[in-house]
Amino acid sequence: MIAPRHRVVIVGGGNAGISLAAKLLRSGCPDVALVEPNEVHHYRPLLSYVAGGAATLDDLRRPQVDVVPADVHWYEDRVTAVDPQASVIRLAGGRSVGYGDLVLCPGSEVDWDAVPGLREAVATPHASTSYLPEHAPETWQMLSTLTSGRAVFVISDRHVPCSPVGLKPLFLAAGHWCATGVLDTITIDLLVEGARLAGTARADRELRAAADDYGVRVRTGTAVSRVEPGSRTLHLRTAHGTDTLPYDALYVAPPHRAPAWVAASGLASAGSDGFVDVDPQTLQHRAHPRVWALGDVATVDTSPSGGALRKQVPVVAHNIPAALVGGTLRHYDGYTVAPVTTSRHELLLAEHNRDEHEEPTVPFPDLVRPRRSLYLFDRYVEPQVYWHRLLRGKVS
Numbered sequence: 001m002i003a004p005r006h007r008v009v010i011v012g013g014g015n016a017g018i019s020l021a022a023k024l025l026r027s028g029c030p031d032v033a034l035v036e037p038n039e040v041h042h043y044r045p046l047l048s049y050v051a052g053g054a055a056t057l058d059d060l061r062r063p064q065v066d067v068v069p070a071d072v073h074w075y076e077d078r079v080t081a082v083d084p085q086a087s088v089i090r091l092a093g094g095r096s097v098g099y100g101d102l103v104l105c106p107g108s109e110v111d112w113d114a115v116p117g118l119r120e121a122v123a124t125p126h127a128s129t130s131y132l133p134e135h136a137p138e139t140w141q142m143l144s145t146l147t148s149g150r151a152v153f154v155i156s157d158r159h160v161p162c163s164p165v166g167l168k169p170l171f172l173a174a175g176h177w178c179a180t181g182v183l184d185t186i187t188i189d190l191l192v193e194g195a196r197l198a199g200t201a202r203a204d205r206e207l208r209a210a211a212d213d214y215g216v217r218v219r220t221g222t223a224v225s226r227v228e229p230g231s232r233t234l235h236l237r238t239a240h241g242t243d244t245l246p247y248d249a250l251y252v253a254p255p256h257r258a259p260a261w262v263a264a265s266g267l268a269s270a271g272s273d274g275f276v277d278v279d280p281q282t283l284q285h286r287a288h289p290r291v292w293a294l295g296d297v298a299t300v301d302t303s304p305s306g307g308a309l310r311k312q313v314p315v316v317a318h319n320i321p322a323a324l325v326g327g328t329l330r331h332y333d334g335y336t337v338a339p340v341t342t343s344r345h346e347l348l349l350a351e352h353n354r355d356e357h358e359e360p361t362v363p364f365p366d367l368v369r370p371r372r373s374l375y376l377f378d379r380y381v382e383p384q385v386y387w388h389r390l391l392r393g394k395v396s
Contacts, residue, residue, distance in 0.1 A: 003088060005098035007031035008320060011079050013038065013064060016105035016295035016309050022069045022393025023317040033073040033097065041067045042133055043386050045306055048165050049379060051130035051139035052172025067391050082265035084288040101290050101320050104276050106259055108159055108296040114255040117227035124229050127250035130169055142249050143173040148185040149248030152234065154224050157194035158255035159273060161296045162305040164198040164338035164350060166253030167207065174214040175344035188216045189245060193223040198338055199303055200358050202368045203350035210342035210370065258297050267291065275299045280354065281331040283316050289323060292316050300334065302354040307337030310395050335359050339378045346370035347378050
């Protein structure tokens with residue numbers, strides 16, 4: 001049987017894939033296909049609010065059929081392999097699909113194997129994460145029912161999508177504990193594997209000050225090497241050696257990895273844990289010029305985020321047709337943003353480029369300062385922008 005072929009095939013029907021498909025159609029691309037197995041689409045930035053008791057899963061879910069552009073050929077399947085020499089992808093259902101240009105944006109996945117015992121711990125009532133939809137409500141159940149003991153929040157820096165957002169459940173929970181009068185009976189530890197709580201020095205200072213207000217004990221340069229769920233003990237690796245820490249409630253922003261088929265298809269960069277080897281500026285694969293990648297799966301030398309996609313999608317949408325005719329390619333400067341709550345009613349934006357220099361969206365007001373208006377925008381306005389503009393390709 002002859003494999004179907006499309007001008008552009010996009011792998012992944014999340015924010016990146018849907019936004020790009022709609023953008024390509026708006027720019028006149030005649031034949032766009034999408035490979036996405038899931039029937040439900042999630043607005044993932046709200047998962048941290050679910051974990052903090054400020055949203056529900058119903059607030060962030062839509063049927064996938066409602067967000068896939070009508071003119072896109074949708075393959076409800078998953079990719080198992082890519083043959084970049086033959087310009088063909090293989091699907092789990094047995095079909096092969098040819099492409100003119102291929103865009104990879106399947107996201108990343110939790111790497112449970114990176115921390116022994118973590119998977120088993122999250123299967124208990126005493127540990128959870130907001131990085132998987134099925135666990136986000138459990139996170140709030142765990143945090144909201146804690147009235148005494150030790151709550152430990154762990155933020156990995158190993159490919160975690162928008163890792164500072166993992167601080168949202170901490171500050172939302174701390175605000176809840178303060179309001180319910182139990183904050184003084186709970187010890188809060190924050191373990192951050194990186195050197196900062198966010199990507200800029202000013203945002204780091206603001207977040208440390210907010211943590212100090214709630215009595216949070218912050219330890220940077222600290223990674224969890226192993227979890228013992230039976231005794232509820234963390235084994236830590238620090239710059240000064242090893243340590244242990246008990247917990248009554250454990251929240252994790254866990255390490256992530258790329259889908260295994262990326263490396264198996266010869267598309268990954270060396271030492272990247274299987275992430276797609278693209279030019280960080282043009283988002284074009286270094287060895288296969290008809291392959292592109294964006295979002296969590298791409299090696300772009302900056303922290304992945306939904307805000308980063310707003311810059312990446314127009315670059316790829318422009319560069320695909322430009323490369324075909326030898327035109328000038330647009331560049332992505334590494335802009336990314338982390339919206340982080342500092343309480344149950346204020347939020348700041350940590351915006352920066354890949355050099356970690358501040359890159360504010362607007363010069364005034366100062367969005368690094370926590371503001372109630374930013375909280376309301378991030379929680380209530382931004383989701384509407386997502387559903388009604390970004391997923392319809394209205395991003396420039």
